[in-house]
Amino acid sequence: DSGVTQTPKHLITATGQRVTLRCSPRSGDLSVYWYQQSLDQGLQFLIQYYNGEERAKGNILERFSAQQFPDLHSELNLSSLELGDSALYFCASSYRGLGETQYFGPGTRLLVL
Amino acid sequence: GNSVTQMEGPVTLSEEAFLTINCTYTATGYPSLFWYVQYPGEGLQLLLKATKADDKGSNKGFEATYRKETTSFHLEKGSVQVSDSAVYFCALGGSNDYKLSFGAGTTVTVRA
Numbered sequence: 001d002s003g004v005t006q007t008p009k010h011l012i013t014a015t016g017q018r019v020t021l022r023c024s025p026r027s028g029d030l031s032v033y034w035y036q037q038s039l040d041q042g043l044q045f046l047i048q049y050y051n052g053e054e055r056a057k058g059n060i061l062e063r064f065s066a067q068q069f070p071d072l073h074s075e076l077n078l079s080s081l082e083l084g085d086s087a088l089y090f091c092a093s094s095y096r097g098l099g100e101t102q103y104f105g106p107g108t109r110l111l112v113l
Numbered sequence: 114g115n116s117v118t119q120m121e122g123p124v125t126l127s128e129e130a131f132l133t134i135n136c137t138y139t140a141t142g143y144p145s146l147f148w149y150v151q152y153p154g155e156g157l158q159l160l161l162k163a164t165k166a167d168d169k170g171s172n173k174g175f176e177a178t179y180r181k182e183t184t185s186f187h188l189e190k191g192s193v194q195v196s197d198s199a200v201y202f203c204a205l206g207g208s209n210d211y212k213l214s215f216g217a218g219t220t221v222t223v224r225a
Contacts, residue, residue: 099145
């Protein structure tokens with residue numbers, strides 16, 4: 001158990017819908033990262049937050065957004081969902097950032113029908 | 114930018130066989146290197162790491178040495194078990210980059 005929690009574990013929805021994925025980092029960690037894992041693109045970094053502020057952005061679509069709240073939990077919002085958004089979404093956390101070990105949650109498996 | 118190239122597999126082995134998974138990287142500065150493991154239906158777990166050249170990471174019988182001269186971080190285990198069946202990811206944490214850059218993953222299946 002990494003100490004990172006993610007909810008829900010599974011999510012099934014329809015095209016055009018909007019969903020919210022939630023992540024709670026390990027106790028004491030200030031940084032939260034979101035990754036997408038798909039069969040065709042592997043593990044792709046989406047976005048990082050540090051202590052409530054966006055710090056780094058990766059291959060995140062404009063339809064996707066995230067935020068980190070004062071209690072340090074984070075939410076990833078996916079809107080106007082397409083079939084191709086079906087993937088496993090991981091949250092990870094670390095204390096601060098550069099070069100540190102990132103501890104991953106169990107993931108949310110999203111299926112868009 | 115930073116990148117990781119990893120032997121893709123799949124790799125199928127018999128129990129007690131020797132396992133090696135090749136990983137090479139491209140990075141500026143002094144990255145940290147990681148191996149993560151993903152068991153079926155689960156998330157990524159840190160297997161081992163090394164933060165500077167010539168460091169050896171080890172855990173659960175797995176080892177990997179950070180070789181700066183060959184930009185490599187190959188994973189090895191001397192005697193695999195069925196329970197080692199999983200997908201293994203090599204990853205790089207750059208000294209100038211907040212994200213982890215992952216290899217494509219190597220699926221390992223160990224047969225009894």
